[in-house]
Amino acid sequence: MAEQTEAPRRTPLSRERVLRAAVTLADEAGIDSLSMRNLAQDLGVVPMALYKHVANKDELVAGMIDVVIDEIDPPLAGTDWKHAVRERILSARRVLRRHPWVSLAIESQQTATPAILAYLDSMVGTFRGAGFSVDLAHHVMHAMGSRTLGFSQELFDTARNAGRTGATTPAPPAALPAQFADRFPNLAEIAVVASHDDASVVGRGCDDQFEFEFALDLLLESIERLHQQGWTSSR
Amino acid sequence: MAEQTEAPRRTPLSRERVLRAAVTLADEAGIDSLSMRNLAQDLGVVPMALYKHVANKDELVAGMIDVVIDEIDPPLAGTDWKHAVRERILSARRVLRRHPWVSLAIESQQTATPAILAYLDSMVGTFRGAGFSVDLAHHVMHAMGSRTLGFSQELFDTARNAGRTGATTPAPPAALPAQFADRFPNLAEIAVVASHDDASVVGRGCDDQFEFEFALDLLLESIERLHQQGWTSSR
DNA sequence: CTCCAAGGTGTACGGCGTACGCCTCCGTCG
DNA sequence: CGACGGAGGCGTACGCCGTACACCTTGGAG
Numbered sequence: 240m241a242e243q244t245e246a247p248r249r250t251p252l253s254r255e256r257v258l259r260a261a262v263t264l265a266d267e268a269g270i271d272s273l274s275m276r277n278l279a280q281d282l283g284v285v286p287m288a289l290y291k292h293v294a295n296k297d298e299l300v301a302g303m304i305d306v307v308i309d310e311i312d313p314p315l316a317g318t319d320w321k322h323a324v325r326e327r328i329l330s331a332r333r334v335l336r337r338h339p340w341v342s343l344a345i346e347s348q349q350t351a352t353p354a355i356l357a358y359l360d361s362m363v364g365t366f367r368g369a370g371f372s373v374d375l376a377h378h379v380m381h382a383m384g385s386r387t388l389g390f391s392q393e394l395f396d397t398a399r400n401a402g403r404t405g406a407t408t409p410a411p412p413a414a415l416p417a418q419f420a421d422r423f424p425n426l427a428e429i430a431v432v433a434s435h436d437d438a439s440v441v442g443r444g445c446d447d448q449f450e451f452e453f454a455l456d457l458l459l460e461s462i463e464r465l466h467q468q469g470w471t472s473s474r
Numbered sequence: 475m476a477e478q479t480e481a482p483r484r485t486p487l488s489r490e491r492v493l494r495a496a497v498t499l500a501d502e503a504g505i506d507s508l509s510m511r512n513l514a515q516d517l518g519v520v521p522m523a524l525y526k527h528v529a530n531k532d533e534l535v536a537g538m539i540d541v542v543i544d545e546i547d548p549p550l551a552g553t554d555w556k557h558a559v560r561e562r563i564l565s566a567r568r569v570l571r572r573h574p575w576v577s578l579a580i581e582s583q584q585t586a587t588p589a590i591l592a593y594l595d596s597m598v599g600t601f602r603g604a605g606f607s608v609d610l611a612h613h614v615m616h617a618m619g620s621r622t623l624g625f626s627q628e629l630f631d632t633a634r635n636a637g638r639t640g641a642t643t644p645a646p647p648a649a650l651p652a653q654f655a656d657r658f659p660n661l662a663e664i665a666v667v668a669s670h671d672d673a674s675v676v677g678r679g680c681d682d683q684f685e686f687e688f689a690l691d692l693l694l695e696s697i698e699r700l701h702q703q704g705w706t707s708s709r
Numbered sequence: 710c711t712c713c714a715a716g717g718t719g720t721a722c723g724g725c726g727t728a729c730g731c732c733t734c735c736g737t738c739g
Numbered sequence: 740c741g742a743c744g745g746a747g748g749c750g751t752a753c754g755c756c757g758t759a760c761a762c763c764t765t766g767g768a769g
Contacts, residue, residue, distance in 0.1 A: 251716080274756065287758075288717050296757065343581060351633045356658050359633050363660035373667045376660075377680065382689035384619070384626035391619035398586045398594050423591050425598035425611075432608045445612065454617035461696045486747080510726065522727075523748045531726065 252284060254292045258302045262338065265303065270340035275299075300344055305354035307341050310334045311389075314361060320369035321459055324362065328455060331358075331389030342390040355388075362387055375470050379462050386455060393447060399430050487519060489527045493537045497573065500538065505575035510534075535579050540589035542576050545569045546624075549596060555604035556694055559597065563690060566593075566624030577625040590623075597622055610705050614697050621690060628682065634665050 250256075260282050265273045275296060279286040293299040312330040315323045335341050345355070359380065366376040385391055401419070420427035433445040485491075495517050500508045510531060514521040528534040547565040550558045570576050580590065594615070601611040620626055636654070655662035668680040 275758080276756075285718055287719080287760095290758070291716050345629065346578060346581060346627055349632065351629065351636045353657075355629070356633055356636060356661065359630065360658040360661045363664065367660055367663075373663055377664045377668060378685060378688050380630050380664075381626075381680075381685035382692055384621075384689065385629065386619070388629070391616075392581055394580065394586065394590070394620065394623070395594065395615050397584065398591055401586045401591060422588075423595040425602055426591065426595045428602075428608055429598065429612045429615075433612060445616075450613060450616035453613050454619065457617055457696045457700075458692070461692045465692075509724080511724080520749050522729095522750080525727070526747050 252282065252288060252292055254302070257282070257289055257292045257299070258306050261299060261303050262306055265340045266338055270344065273340075297348070301348060301352045304341060304344055304348065305352050307334060307338045308352070308354035308358055310337075311358060314365055320365050320371075321463060323365050325455065325459060327362070327365075328383075328387060328389055329452070331387070332451060333389070335389045342385070342388070342392075345388065346385075359387065369466075371466060372471065375465065379465075382458060382462070386451075386458070391451065391454065396445075396447065398426055399433075399445070487517065487523060487527055489537070492517070492524055492527045492534070493541050496534060496538050497541055500575045501573055505579065508575075532583070536583060536585075536587045539576060539579055539583065540587045542569060542573045543587070543589035543593055545572075546593060549600055555600050555606075556698060558600050560690065560694060562597070562600075563618075563622060563624055564687075566622070567686060568624070570624045577620070577623070580623065581620075594622065604701075606701060607706065610700065614700075617693060617697070621686075621693070626686065626689065631680075631682065633661055634668075634680070 257278070261273060261278050264278055264281055268277075275286045275289055278299075279289055282289075289299075293302060311334050312327060315326050351359075363376050363380060366379060367373070371379065380387065492513070496508060496513055499513055499516055503512075510521045510524055513534075514524055517524075524534070528537060546569050547562060550561050586594075598611050598615060601614060602608070606614065615622065
């Protein structure tokens with residue numbers, strides 16, 4: 240028993256460190272690999288030690304969400320509302336693409352976290368500050384839906400990918416399984432055209448970023464039109 | 475050993491019966507209560523018996539999704555695309571409100587199910603049949619996002635509910651906790667106005683159906699405008 | 710020097726999905 | 740009619756999961 244000295248003496252845990260390690264783990268190994276046990280192992284600690292810093296797993300995930308949401312840029316000052324909203328949403332999108340597990344985590348969670356509330360509140364504030372009525376601001380927030388947070392379900396992408404054969408085929412155009420093209424001719428047509436006309440994007444049928452901005456701008460322009468018309472509730 | 479006769483002789487399992495029981499269980503007890511064990515118990519059977527009819531839990535959920543998606547009305551024939559799309563999406567919304575677990579299940583699932591593919595394909599077909607270019611149909615599908623399936627994340631609702639005190643307060647107007655109104659003034663303002671001006675909806679701050687249709691119509695009108703302008707890709 | 714709280718540990722429980730082998734029917738066919 | 744074989748339900752068991760609870764260590768305050 241000569242060497243109780245020179246112990247590694249690792250830096251102590253903290254809520255901050257736990258949350259950051261959890262975000263990193265989820266980023267790198269996927270949200271399914273985020274278990275209290277795995278997380279504890281990454282931190283060189285026994286699972287139950289985590290419970291001194293987070294109440295339970297749900298609260299851990301809520302904390303992780305807040306960490307990520309706080310990465311979103313603050314609203315641009317000194318521009319029109321449309322530009323400010325657009326840029327902020329694109330910032331949110333960049334953040335959520337760095338942490339792909341977040342959108343699903345947000346939807347699974349039943350209650351909004353403080354950071355989400357603050358973000359939404361600030362977004363409403365931008366509209367209100369530009370002269371939007373409370374009603375219009377309200378409807379507009381609903382209309383944007385999850386796009387305010389930089390994501391919309393990419394289930395149409397999923398559908399497109401379902402036509403592909405393997406996991407990492409180099410995607411030669413028109414390499415759709417014949418069966419798929421047969422049963423879903425309209426989807427197949429889109430997949431073929433999309434993979435033809437942008438040769439720059441290799442292995443992807445379409446440009447998600449373009450699609451996201453397309454939909455975002457469509458909404459923003461509609462909203463602008465409502466606003467200019469002095470829209471008031473017609474319920 | 476006198477009574478091996480007169481056994482209850484329950485009707486045998488089948489994939490059909492398993493899926494239907496699973497949907498019912500998820501509807502009534504929530505998706506979190508859907509375990510192979512609970513489901514087996516509901517069917518009066520041992521858990522492993524289910525695996526003779528579904529490959530595993532993921533495949534079970536995929537089957538459940540398909541059962542639900544098939545409840546969506548077929549597209550209206552003999553009307554303009556706008557009306558057809560609108561009614562079909564509202565039908566999808568009605569279905570998904572009967573089965574609130576489905577939207578999350580769809581998003582969790584990484585691959586689209588056959589029924590979802592068929593539904594999306596048919597929707598694209600409606601646009602194409604109305605003279606939409608492949609490109610425009612593609613972008614439009616992205617723009618609609620999850621709204622095509624009758625849902626958009628109601629996280630703004632979640633935010634609003636976060637302002638409420640208990641679970642089932644009768645929601646007197648302006649009963650928001652002061653702390654909430656302080657930290658999120660813009661959200662609070664919306665909540666107050668919304669709960670003031672429709673006395674018909676008790677205990678709800680706003681009318682989800684109205685909000686959904688508002689956003690849907692906003693999109694449909696924008697899309698109509700693009701279509702009438704003979705929109706072509708500008709990438 | 711003592712105490713005490715904060716924080717890390719160990720054990721244990723009940724639940725989960727599901728692999729694997731068994732048994733029991735029942736329809737088919739020689 | 741008797742043997743057989745496969746479909747379908749059963750039992751056991753394994754390795755995960757979240758986390759309750761009691762314990763121990765440690766460092767700073769009194």
